[in-house]
Every structure is written in C-alpha cells, then in structure tokens.
Amino acid sequence: MNRMHKIAVGQAGGPTAVINASLVGFVDGLPENVELYGVMNGYQGLVLNEMERFDRSSLEWLKQHRGVPGACLGSGRYAFTSDLIVTAVLNLKARDIHTLVFIGGNGTMAALQKMSEAAASMNYELQTIGIPKTVDNDLSATDHAPGYASAAHFVSMSVRDINKDLEAMRNFEQVRIIETMGRNAGWLAMAAGLHKTCDGDGPHMICIPELAVAKEPFVRQVQNIVKDNGIATIVVSEGVAFEGGSQVQREVVNGRAVLGGISTEMEQLLRSELGLNVRSENLGMNQRSAMWAVSSRDHQEAYEVGKQAALYLEKGYSNVMISIQRSDAIGYNYDLKSVPLEQVFILGERMLPETFISNPADFYSWLEPLIGDQVRRYPPAWKRRKPHDLKYHKLEFGRSQ
Ligand SMILES: Nc1ncnc2c1ncn2[C@@H]1O[C@H](COP(=O)(O)OP(=O)(O)OP(=O)(O)O)[C@@H](O)[C@H]1O
Numbered sequence: 001m002n003r004m005h006k007i008a009v010g011q012a013g014g015p016t017a018v019i020n021a022s023l024v025g026f027v028d029g030l031p032e033n034v035e036l037y038g039v040m041n042g043y044q045g046l047v048l049n050e051m052e053r054f055d056r057s058s059l060e061w062l063k064q065h066r067g068v069p070g071a072c073l074g075s076g077r078y079a080f081t082s083d084l085i086v087t088a089v090l091n092l093k094a095r096d097i098h099t100l101v102f103i104g105g106n107g108t109m110a111a112l113q114k115m116s117e118a119a120a121s122m123n124y125e126l127q128t129i130g131i132p133k134t135v136d137n138d139l140s141a142t143d144h145a146p147g148y149a150s151a152a153h154f155v156s157m158s159v160r161d162i163n164k165d166l167e168a169m170r171n172f173e174q175v176r177i178i179e180t181m182g183r184n185a186g187w188l189a190m191a192a193g194l195h196k197t198c199d200g201d202g203p204h205m206i207c208i209p210e211l212a213v214a215k216e217p218f219v220r221q222v223q224n225i226v227k228d229n230g231i232a233t234i235v236v237s238e239g240v241a242f243e244g245g246s247q248v249q250r251e252v253v254n255g256r257a258v259l260g261g262i263s264t265e266m267e268q269l270l271r272s273e274l275g276l277n278v279r280s281e282n283l284g285m286n287q288r289s290a291m292w293a294v295s296s297r298d299h300q301e302a303y304e305v306g307k308q309a310a311l312y313l314e315k316g317y318s319n320v321m322i323s324i325q326r327s328d329a330i331g332y333n334y335d336l337k338s339v340p341l342e343q344v345f346i347l348g349e350r351m352l353p354e355t356f357i358s359n360p361a362d363f364y365s366w367l368e369p370l371i372g373d374q375v376r377r378y379p380p381a382w383k384r385r386k387p388h389d390l391k392y393h394k395l396e397f398g399r400s401q
C-alpha cells in the first residue's frame with residue numbers, strides 16, 4: 001500500500017489568523033502524486049463523511065487563503081465521542097484514506113491520538129500528524145504555538161492604545177478592565193504588558209488564571225494604583241477566578257465551558273467598593289482573527305510548520321505533532337521537530353511557567369522576537385519609572401512603588 005496516496009486534512013478548535021497559512025504550507029510541501037481531501041468543519045466532517053477531494057482549481061482556491069484569517073475548511077467545536085471516533089475511522093476506511101492530518105490545539109491533538117488508537121484497535125493502518133495552532137499558547141511540547149504571537153501582538157497593541165484613551169479621559173473615568181482570551185493559561189493576558197514603558201504606564205495590573213485573585217487586596221491594590229497614577233488599566237484573563245470561587249462561565253456547550261465575564265464581576269466589585277467610574281470590556285474575537293495584527297514571524301512559522309508536517313508525512317512519521325524548539329544560539333533561532341502525540345496529551349495544558357510569573361522581564365524577552373520588529377514605539381508615559389517592572393497581579397498586593 002502506498003500510504004502517501006490518499007490524505008485527509010482538517011482544522012479544529014478556535015481559528016487563528018494564521019491557521020490557513022499552516023494549511024497552505026502543508027499543501028505546498030506535499031509531493032505531486034497524492035490525492036488530498038479536505039475535512040469540513042473539524043472532526044464533524046470525518047463523522048458526517050464531509051470530505052472534499054481537492055482538484056487543481058480548488059487547490060488554487062485553498063492557496064489563496066495563506067493570508068486570510070478563520071479556517072477555510074471550517075473548524076468549530078464538535079462533541080467527538082468514542083462511538084463517533086469509530087464512525088470516523090470507518091469513513092476513512094471506506095475511502096481508503098490512510099493518512100490524517102489535523103491542525104489544532106490540545107483538544108485537536110487529543111482527538112487525533114484517539115483516532116490513532118481507535119484505528120489500531122480496528123486493525124486499520126492510519127498515519128496521524130498534528131500541526132499545532134492556538135492563540136491560547138497552552139499547547140505543551142512546543143516553545144509556542146502558531147497563532148499565539150499574532151494574538152499576543154493584538155492584545156499588547158490594543159491594551160496600549162486603550163490605556164492611552166483612558167489617560168485622556170482621567171478626569172471622567174478612572175478604571176478600565178480589559179478581558180482577554182486564554183482559557184486556563186495566562187499567556188495572552190501577560191502579553192498585554194509588552195509595550196509598557198515604565199511603572200506609571202499601563203497596564204497597571206495583569207491578572208492571570210495561574211493566580212487566584214483575593215477580593216479585598218485586589219480592591220486595595222486598585223485603589224493604590226489610582227492614587228499613584230490617577231487611573232488604573234487592568235488586564236484580566238477570562239480564566240481568572242476570585243479566591244475561593246470558580247471561573248466565570250458564559251455557558252457550557254457539549255460539556256465544554258465557554259469562559260467569560262470576570263471583567264464584569266471585577267467592574268461591579270470596584271464600583272461598589274471604591275465608587276470609581278469603572279468600565280469593563282472584552283477584547284473579543286479580534287484576538288484570534290485580526291489579520292492586520294498578524295506577526296510576520298508567526299505567519300511565516302505557521303507556514304513552515306505546515307510544510308514540515310508534509311515532510312514528516314513523506315518520511316513515514318506517525319502519531320506525532322510538529323514542535324517548534326527554540327535553540328540557545330544568540331538571536332532568535334528554532335528547529336522544527338516531531339513530538340509524540342502521547343507526550344502532548346500527557347503533559348496537558350501548558351500554564352505560564354513560574355519563572356515568567358516571577359520575572360515578567362524574562363517573559364517579555366521571550367515574547368518580543370515572536371512579534372518581530374513591527375511595533376511603532378510611543379514616548380513613555382508622563383511618569384518616568386523603571387521599565388518593565390510590571391505591577392501585575394502576583395499576590396503582592398498593597399506594595400506601592
Ligand atoms: N478529549 C477529546 N476527545 C475527543 N475529541 C476531542 C477531545 N477534545 C477535543 N476534541 C475534538 O477536537 C476539537 C477541537 O478541540 P478544542 O475545541 O478543545 O480546541 P483546541 O484544539 O484545543 O484548540 P483551541 O483551544 O485553540 O480552540 C473539538 O471540537 C472536538 O471535536
């Protein structure tokens with residue numbers, strides 16, 4: 001059997017602005033003699049047998065999406081149960097497709113691993129390869145996931161500008177709370193501090209899911225920040241919970257919590273405790289779709305990661321995910337390697353490491369090269385203080401600077 005012959009490729013989970021670049025990289029990396037099928041709407045397409053064979057003109061169409069956000073094959077969230085996984089394997093078998101490639105995050109990789117196990121137990125030979133993507137950057141076994149840097153760029157630029165707006169409105173409004181995506185990990189929220197020029201500059205506080213927020217000290221901290229600076233720009237990840245409480249959920253869909261609303265709870269708390277004019281807002285879906293905020297490096301890496309998947313596929317690798325491994329060499333360098341899907345699954349969600357939480361400057365040094373040199377610097381805020389000494393939320397409430 002020629003395993004290269006028929007290949008199915010799909011995209012799953014939340015889209016990113018560069019997930020299509022990975023798809024195009026993958027397609028560009030394939031040899032001529034393959035039959036490529038696009039799986040529609042994530043794993044749902046495998047179950048409902050919605051797979052489209054690409055011909056010359058639809059491949060042309062696909063390649064036009066290299067710089068387009070969203071997921072051109074369709075993505076989405078789909079309850080992919082054990083029974084449906086068996087159906088999916090049978091549908092691949094009926095088409096004699098022996099290679100399955102999915103672009104996605106943790107959930108996508110877990111599903112791919114399950115597909116692989118189900119196929120093995122059904123004696124069906126199935127080669128599986130995962131291509132990483134997630135704006136949350138909570139995927140393990142890779143330095144970062146394509147999609148994150150662009151979203152981080154969007155968050156950092158947006159927060160910088162919202163803070164400028166608040167500086168202008170200080171005689172009217174004192175506190176803004178900006179909610180970011182990220183699920184249970186603080187990678188995106190922390191990115192908000194990337195362009196902070198000095199301590200007086202915003203964001204003045206960043207709350208991440210890795211550290212629960214104690215209400216009383218939080219209120220006092222905000223009060224102190226407003227006393228020092230006249231305003232407080234606070235960034236909160238959607239996954240943050242108050243101490244003793246739980247994460248705020250908008251709804252639960254197919255057993256999966258859709259987070260959101262902590263910024264509104266914080267707004268209500270600060271309004272009632274401090275009587276300040278407080279506004280909360282959610283950065284929303286632009287975080288994962290704003291093409292104008294795409295990091296050119298992220299875009300390029302996403303493409304290369306896709307291409308590498310095609311290379312590994314040809315070499316016969318299976319049950320692996322492509323991993324970006326940063327090298328220690330001076331400057332920004334990385335290698336693209338393969339890691340077992342099982343390892344990705346065992347390591348689980350990747351939280352912000354303690355070293356980055358306690359040394360934000362190290363985190364920003366790690367992040368900066370991923371964004372690239374495309375940021376127009378603003379002059380420092382009116383109070384000149386130590387650069388990058390973020391007064392972010394780390395249970396050090398009441399510390400005044
Ligand atoms: N444990 C699981 N078992 C089987 N299928 C799963 C599992 N987790 C996720 N999936 C499937 O993979 C899809 C993508 O997963 P999920 O929605 O968690 O997004 P993701 O890949 O983690 O990406 P992101 O978090 O960036 O949105 C799901 O819609 C579902 O079809």
Ligand SMILES: O=P(O)(O)OC[C@H]1O[C@](O)(CO)[C@@H](O)[C@@H]1O
Pocket residue numbers: 013014015077134135136181182183238258259288
């Ligand atoms: O509401 P949806 O579309 O499921 O997506 C929201 C979730 O997806 C993510 O953006 C990841 O793609 C999370 O940060 C967020 O919780």
